[in-house]
Amino acid sequence: MGITLPILILAIPFTMFLVLGIGGVKMPRKVAGVIGILANASLLAICYTVAFRYFFSGDTQFIVDGVRQQLQVFDVTWLAFTERLVVKIGFLLDPICAMMLIVISTISFMVHLYSWGYMEHEPGFQRYYAFLALFTFSMLGLVVATNIFQMYIFWELVGVSSFLLIGFFYKLPSAVSASKKAFIVTRFADLGMLLGILVLTFYFPTFNFIDITHNTGNVLASTGGATFLGASVLTWALVLIFTGGMGKSAMMPLHIWLPDAMEGPTPVSALIHAATMVVAGVYLVARMFPLYLVEEASMQFITWVGAITAFYAAVVACCQIDIKRILAFSTISQIAFMMVSLGVARPDIHEGLGYMASMFHLFTHAMFKALLFLGAGALIHAVHSNNYTAMGGLRKYMPITHWTFLIGCLAIAGIWPFSGFFSKDEMLSAMFSYSPFWGYWMTMVAGLTAFYMFRMYFLVFWWEENPHYKEHKPHDAPWQMSVPLLILAAVSCVAGFIPFGHFVTWNGEPYDIHINAQVAATSLTVAVIAIAFAGWLYLKKNDKPSLMRQALPALWTAAHRRFYWDEIYLFVTRKIIFGGICKGIAWFDRHVIDATMDAFASMTQFVSVKIKGMQSGSVQTYVVWYFLGALVLAAITWICIL
């Protein structure tokens, strides 16, 4: 493969960022929007070309004896620390990368198109498109990284663009604090990732993914069995690197930023906080999967974190009012699903089924979650509120949104034949074959998923019509917004039939997917029961939900308040760190360090006031002093010589 297309993949969005970022102010919004969309369309075409050539051309550089290869299209030296430790920037093409190219370019294009309608009347439209381009560039740079340091650089860049886009409505205090929260929390997580990279490369001095993942034995040997606090240093390194993934993918306890990130424009939530950036953690683990396999403890850690997060987020999602928050927690839960699936993947269990299933779910989830978010955007566009209490009975007013949203809900709930069913089924069978406990646990989470999604669906589209509709009749969105909905809904309908095992497996060897009938039956039954239960509760306006709420007020409030995680963070930071530790430091700073400096200043001032009379402006006085000084010097010299 030539390097033109891969370079274009990175160059187009970056150029767009520069053009729109610098020249955007001078452009009319139509021009900026058209330029952004056209550039993204060409990016889409290029990404598809690259990915399809990778998957289907059968070229020996991509596939040898049926095994898909990892190909470094280019890898140029950027920083040379030592002879062996060199930071490079390159383009690594392999199955998961090709898949991510498709996902990112598709969703990015959909979001660009959608935003044209959604953001039409917002000030800073051009800035918005520039940030979108920056994000697309960073995310593409992240997935094509040939080495962990490049990934780290782009990891930070996606963090920055996420920060910029969450705080897009910078006049809203809530958006500003949400963007700061997202940035600070993920930065803390990235600190862990950086430490992990340092530990790993301290023992095995290369950043290159291929070197690391193909020589796992050497990596393990290079640590020499060193341990720290009871765990091997390699486990520490891997867990620390995973911490970065926990931050970006909003795993507990670092999930607190993602619900608040919904303050950003809804298309941004669809692109960054549902489909692409938040799966970076999953992608990171998948990228270094062979190395994680070496350390069982790190795999266990991933599984536990994922399982707990999945359950927690699902429960919280059942009790939210804001539809974007529901979707945010749903995203957390689904990503945790992928994490668990990765955590239970073993080469000896169905040839690493969990890995394939996780990537499959990443793909389908990106499509239907983007669809759901864009649908939610259309709803918000129509009723000007995020809360389902302002909605209800909308199916008659917004048919396109209704049907596409229903498809999204069915897909995420795991109903045949929508895409979510297939990927979820693969994940669940991987979990069942690893350990029945995780299988049942995650089946329960899947049931909760179906419940809360249909709770939202029924509350938004059925329940009872909001009386405000008479004054302000909601209607379907303009074509720029409807077209992406329809496309994504179509993808969600058919994506499940992709023979995913032929494309993405942990070692590149193709593998046939087959539906595990028992698991499929169980999960389908659970999902249908959950949907029926949600329908029973929320189809028509009744007082069953409020009765349930009154029966367990403490539980409801706790879940609604997200089990007080934010309060815990606030307590730790405000009361303990700021109030306790920092007070002493502040006192020391004010009364010792500042006071010393103040003393210097006042001393200087005192002396200056005293001696300023010498600065008389009278030349002759100066000469007298000068001459006296010269005489004294002469006298001293003379004495010394004698």
Added chain:
Amino acid sequence: MDSVANIILYFIVAIAMVTFSVLTVTSRKILRSATYLLFVLLSTAVFYFQLGYQFLGAVQIAVYAGGIMVLFVFSILLTRHPDEKTALLTHHKRMLGITLSVVSLVVLLFALFNMPLLHGASLTEMIKAGNEITMAEIGTALVGTEKFQYLLPFEAVSVLLLACIIGGVVVARKR
């Protein structure tokens, strides 16, 4: 052993030099001060001749006594009435000046008389020891680029003089 004529000349010039120096700084009429300065400069020129530097003596007379003195006289006449006397010095200031000068004089003379190197050979011997400096030698030294030749300072000084001409015009011209 120096000739008596040389010694007599020395004394005449030295006494003139000291006297006129003191008069220069004590005279209350500024035009007189300038005139006394002229005599000091001329005495210095005589010393140069006596020390065997004829060219330098000529330059001293031409540039200092001829050029700079004219500048002084012009500027004095531009800024003051010729007969105008400077104000009397305050007692305090005069005492300060006298003290400082006397102290420095004492220190310097003390240093001079304690320096054994200075009581060396006589002038005649020294003039004999050195070759006579011809104009050709001076000219070669001024425009050569070898060691102990001074083309660069020479050019620098010419540039300085140019700058000085322009600077003088710019500073002194009427706004």
Added chain:
Amino acid sequence: MTMDLSMLWYLVPSVIMFTAGVFGFITRRNMIAMLISLELILNSADLNFVIFNRFLFPGQMEGMIFTLFAIAIAAAETAVAIAIIINIYRSLGNTDINSAKEMRH
């Protein structure tokens, strides 16, 4: 009685000239008078160069050349100084050093 005109003989008048210049520079209030005192100081320094050249390094002429340049520079310096003094006189109306205590634009 033998009298040798040694180096010291020439240095003593030079030193007296120098201290006279210092006295004048400190006590005179007229700027031109101060400049004249300055010339005395400079002249004594020039004279010293020549004396040292003659008595310590009779075979060379560096001291003389130095004095030559010093005279040229003294001329330049005097010209500029007088230009400044005339300018001050124009704006202040006199050439008293005490009336020019502040740097002004």
